[in-house]
Amino acid sequence: MTMDTKNGSGRTTGRGIGLAAVRGLVLALVGLPGAVLCFCLSLISIALIPIGVGIVTTPYVLTGVRAFANSRRVLAAEWGGVQIPPAYRPLPEDANPWARTFGMLRDPATWRDLRWLPVDMTAGFVTALLPAVLLLYPLEGFALAIGLWRVFPDGYWYGFVPVTGQASAFGAAALGLVLLLLAHFLNPRLLDVHFRLTRAVLGSNQGELAERVRVLTETRRDAVDTSAAELRRIERDLHDGAQARLVAVGMDLGTIEALLDKDPARAKELIAQARKSSVEALAELRELVRGIHPPVLAERGLGDAVRALALRLPVATEVSVDLPGRAEAPVESAAYFAVGEVVTNAVKHAGADRIWIDLHRTDGMLRATVTDNGKGGAVIGAGSGLAGVERRLGTFDGVLAVSSPAGGPTMVTMEIPCA
Numbered sequence: 001m002t003m004d005t006k007n008g009s010g011r012t013t014g015r016g017i018g019l020a021a022v023r024g025l026v027l028a029l030v031g032l033p034g035a036v037l038c039f040c041l042s043l044i045s046i047a048l049i050p051i052g053v054g055i056v057t058t059p060y061v062l063t064g065v066r067a068f069a070n071s072r073r074v075l076a077a078e079w080g081g082v083q084i085p086p087a088y089r090p091l092p093e094d095a096n097p098w099a100r101t102f103g104m105l106r107d108p109a110t111w112r113d114l115r116w117l118p119v120d121m122t123a124g125f126v127t128a129l130l131p132a133v134l135l136l137y138p139l140e141g142f143a144l145a146i147g148l149w150r151v152f153p154d155g156y157w158y159g160f161v162p163v164t165g166q167a168s169a170f171g172a173a174a175l176g177l178v179l180l181l182l183a184h185f186l187n188p189r190l191l192d193v194h195f196r197l198t199r200a201v202l203g204s205n206q207g208e209l210a211e212r213v214r215v216l217t218e219t220r221r222d223a224v225d226t227s228a229a230e231l232r233r234i235e236r237d238l239h240d241g242a243q244a245r246l247v248a249v250g251m252d253l254g255t256i257e258a259l260l261d262k263d264p265a266r267a268k269e270l271i272a273q274a275r276k277s278s279v280e281a282l283a284e285l286r287e288l289v290r291g292i293h294p295p296v297l298a299e300r301g302l303g304d305a306v307r308a309l310a311l312r313l314p315v316a317t318e319v320s321v322d323l324p325g326r327a328e329a330p331v332e333s334a335a336y337f338a339v340g341e342v343v344t345n346a347v348k349h350a351g352a353d354r355i356w357i358d359l360h361r362t363d364g365m366l367r368a369t370v371t372d373n374g375k376g377g378a379v380i381g382a383g384s385g386l387a388g389v390e391r392r393l394g395t396f397d398g399v400l401a402v403s404s405p406a407g408g409p410t411m412v413t414m415e416i417p418c419a
Contacts, residue, residue: 017131017187021131021134023191024128024131024187024191027075028129031128032120032121038064038065038117041064042062042114045057055097058104059101059104066113069113069202070086072084072198073202075195080194082192082195082196082198083199086109088110092364095363099363113202116202124198127190128191128194131191134180134190138180256271256274296308297336301323301332302321302323302336302359303323303359305332305336306339306357307319310343314347316353316354317354318355318356322361323359323360323366324361331366334398337392338414339359339370339414341389342386345386346372349374350374350410354372356369356371356372358370358371361418364418365415365418366416366418368414369411369413370412370414372408372409373408373409374410376407376408376410377404377405377406379402380402386402389414393414396416398414398417399414400412
């Protein structure tokens with residue numbers, strides 16, 4: 001019974017060595033041409049993006065790269081027990097070539113795939129081919145020992161052994177035996193190294209997760225600071241504006257009550273003054289409420305709120321809106337105030353006399369673009385209004401991009417993820 005167990009174990013080990021060699025040979029012979037082809041097509045397609053051809057070809061090429069990488073993920077799981085879950089960002093089915101191209105290029109998983117291709121065609125190829133070499137190359141040494149050396153009258157090199165006669169042929173066989181022993185111990189491990197190398201490059205790493213945590217921590221801190229500053233602003237505006245006017249109205253009403261019988265003419269003057277102060281206090285309260293959350297934004301949505309904002313600007317402003325449905329209220333509010341800050345900067349600092357605002361939703365993103373014909377030179381930096389806009393958008397995982405050459409025009413693009 002013990003002998004059978006050992007024999008069975010030996011057969012299992014032998015099958016494992018041979019299976020690792022066959023699988024490695026398949027990976028090497030199929031993987032190398034595939035990796036080279038995918039890598040070359042990717043470089044060419046991405047290089048052709050500036051002239052427009054790459055916009056059409058890149059989505060198809062990168063889809064092929066993803067399919068090739070996913071096939072390796074499947075083999076890693078089935079042949080090596082190494083799990084490499086894909087982490088591609090979803091793309092809308094109806095996305096146009098432009099959106100698909102840049103959506104895929106913005107995906108970190110795409111760049112992991114592209115980094116993996118040269119690794120797979122070099123170190124990956126070697127680790128996949130070695131199991132087959134360690135198993136098959138010894139057969140040549142054994143063949144030399146049984147007389148194949150006679151076919152080479154001028155001698156033959158087997159590895160580092162010069163074979164010139166029967167004695168040296170036995171040396172080649174000895175080297176082949178050593179390689180066969182190495183195959184016994186290394187073949188399954190080499191295939192495991194291949195798949196672990198694949199996971200190291202293709203798999204998402206902890207560095208990205210740490211970076212994500214850092215960004216979320218910063219945006220949370222910015223959101224808290226912004227909320228505290230907003231509360232202080234509201235308190236200051238109430239104290240210095242509407243509250244002071246209402247106190248004055250109360251004092252005027254007290255004086256009117258005392259003068260009503262003694263000096264009616266003076267009382268009428270104070271009544272008119274109190275009415276004027278109450279109107280001004282009401283206007284300041286409305287302006288304050290509009291600064292917190294405009295009623296038109298809550299009632300009619302972002303598009304109409306931005307149109308109303310444009311009507312109050314002192315320069316000609318065109319608004320284009322393509323928003324099917326409404327986003328969440330916090331997202332709309334962030335987009336509204338971001339647009340408001342950008343157009344205010346354009347009017348005050350850029351000297352623009354014309355502004356174009358475009359609002360639309362694409363690829364699950366709410367995108368707002370503000371373009372002006374001002375003097376340009378806008379940058380995102382500490383102390384600038386755009387830095388505040390960037391922090392506001394960062395709370396929602398939004399991004400801000402600015403194109404503002406000296407002399408203008410300036411284009412500010414804001415994107416916020418939205419359902």
